[in-house]
Every structure is written in structure tokens, then in C-alpha cells.
Amino acid sequence: xxxxxxxxxxxxxxxxxxxxxAVRGPLLVVRVSPNGxxxxxxxxxVGRRLAPLAHDRNRVRRRLREAARQAGGEQGRDIIVVxxxxxxxxxxxxxxxxxxxxxxxxxxxxxxxxxxxxxxxEAAGQEQKQEGDR
Numbered sequence: 001x002x003x004x005x006x007x008x009x010x011x012x013x014x015x016x017x018x019x020x021x022a023v024r025g026p027l028l029v030v031r032v033s034p035n036g037x038x039x040x041x042x043x044x045x046v047g048r049r050l051a052p053l054a055h056d057r058n059r060v061r062r063r064l065r066e067a068a069r070q071a072g073g074e075q076g077r078d079i080i081v082v083x084x085x086x087x088x089x090x091x092x093x094x095x096x097x098x099x100x101x102x103x104x105x106x107x108x109x110x111x112x113x114x115x116x117x118x119x120x121x122e123a124a125g126q127e128q129k130q131e132g133d134r
Contacts, residue, residue, distance in 0.1 A: 007043030
């Protein structure tokens with residue numbers, strides 16, 4: 001995955017965290033935010049609490065990058081993939097299947113387990129208020 005397809009800087013991650021939609025699965029948490037670039041950009045997070053040794057975190061990150069490559073799709077989104085405990089030992093094929101499933105859930109509104117963040121919650125509240133006024 002070339003550098004233009006990756007989220008590399010803190011502000012890029014912060015924007016996706018603040019404006020994105022989070023969906024959880026048993027192996028991964030995926031946060032998706034539109035970026036307006038016409039191509040997907042990926043960021044991968046593996047916490048030190050999950051894998052204390054750097055080489056373990058890097059191995060999980062490499063496997064997540066391969067899963068993202070297999071998942072494919074270009075829809076102009078910033079996608080952050082956060083590893084959960086099961087991702088340490090899961091095969092790449094299972095990670096790719098989980099990632100595809102979670103990305104499908106983010107594209108559907110109101111999927112089970114979906115969590116809207118602050119910006120989305122305010123917009124949803126305004127829409128409900130307008131519907132109530134009608």
C-alpha cells in the first residue's frame with residue numbers, strides 16, 4: 001500500500017475519529033469518514049496494551065494492511081482499523097472477511113453496533129427535531 005493511500009499524521013487520524021462512524025466486531029473496530037479525495041486512505045492502530053512488544057504490533061499491522069488490500073474498494077473514505085485482542089492470532093483471510101463485513105455495515109445507515117460520534121449526533125438530532133416540527 002503506497003503512502004498516498006495511508007493516514008500518516010495525527011491530524012488526519014483526529015479528523016477521522018471526530019467525524020467518522022465506528023463499527024465494532026470481535027476482531028476489529030473500524031472508523032470510517034468521507035474524505036472527498038475519491039480514494040480510500042487507510043490507518044492502522046495496534047495498541048501497546050494489546051501487544052506490548054513492537055515486533056508483535058508491527059506483525060499485526062502488516063497483516064491488517066494485507067487484509068485491507070484484499071478488502072479492496074475505492075469510495076473516497078478515511079478508514080481507521082483498530083485491532084482487538086482476537087486479531088493477534090487470527091489468519092489474514094479471517095481479518096479480511098471481518099474487515100469487508102464491517103465496511104459493509106458502515107455503508108448501511110443504522111447498522112447494529114454502529115456508534116455515531118459528536119458531529120453526527122448533532123446532525124441527527126437536528127433532523128429529528130425538524131421531523132417533529134412537521
